[in-house]
Amino acid sequence: MPIVLMRLVHRVTGRTWRVPALVLLAAFLGGWLLIAVFEEPGADIKKPHEYIWYFLVSGTTVGYGDLYPTTVGGRIGGAIVIVSGLTAGLVLFAELTLWMAKGRTMKANGQARLHRRRHIVMVGYERDALRAIIGQLRADPAYAKTPVVTIFWPGELAGENPDPGLYDVVAFDETAYERACLEQARTVVVVGRSDDETVRVMLGVSAYLRRSGGAGIHLLAGVRDGGRRAEITEALNLISTDIEPVDIDDPAVVAVAIRNPGVASIYHNLASTLDSDGTLYRVDVPEDAGEWTRIDVAIFLLRRGSTLLAVGESHGPNARFRLTSAPEEKIKGGQSLAVVAPDRPEIPWHEL
Known part of the structure; x- marks a missing residue:
């Protein structure tokens, strides 16, 4: 029996905050008993709600003086309340402060359990790129306040998160996906230290999401070697056809792919100037060709199997090309066109 009792006491007092909490509870009950027994019948301090108020103001040493015991026994109870508040209360407050500081440190070091929804998770940490x-x-504006969480590999982040106002960090281990709330994310971007690692990690991400019930999450795989894109894409498709490869070297392309699922392949095809449908060509409009509306030129090219992508301001090698169309925009001689076509287009300008 004594052994069982000792084990019970050890379990109750096993955490440092439990001892001062028990002391305060004992002082509350002991003070109430003494005041209830020794104070005059009908005294306000004996009423439960009034005693709770007295316990709070006396235990915190505020002492408003609106309630106080008048008998020797009641004053002994009051002294117990005051002494316990000065000792156990301060210890409990110190433990609470340490606990809060520990929580902040764990969050800064990537050890904490986050609570995020509809956020962006970056698996792989490169500070400048991130x-x-x-x-x-x-x-x-639609992403101005979207939380970002990054899961970093061992050795990638030394010390605390240097940008706590921009993103949260989670250290990679067996609980990393759970602590990053991966199943609640809107987009998950995997950036391995190599393309092969990206495929392996994406396999683990996909398996975790199936186990945890994460559905409809936009998955992006960062591809570093453009020459192996077809190979990497095929490997990713074996994991899931919903995984979208994206060229990780261009932050603007990654951001566009995050905001607009499905367009990463378009950016890649434009960057490589080669698509399964055609090639990007530059066509100069002769100086004396005339003038047409942009919509008329676009329709003319579409009927011949080509797509007008952008309009350049001149024939110069550094001419600025504009993708978007201005109202009533005109195309005239001396400008250039960016056209996607199966072969270099030969435009009969006299037929326009």
């Missing part, structure tokens, strides 16, 4: 991607995202 800051650039977030900067691109914040320019969009």
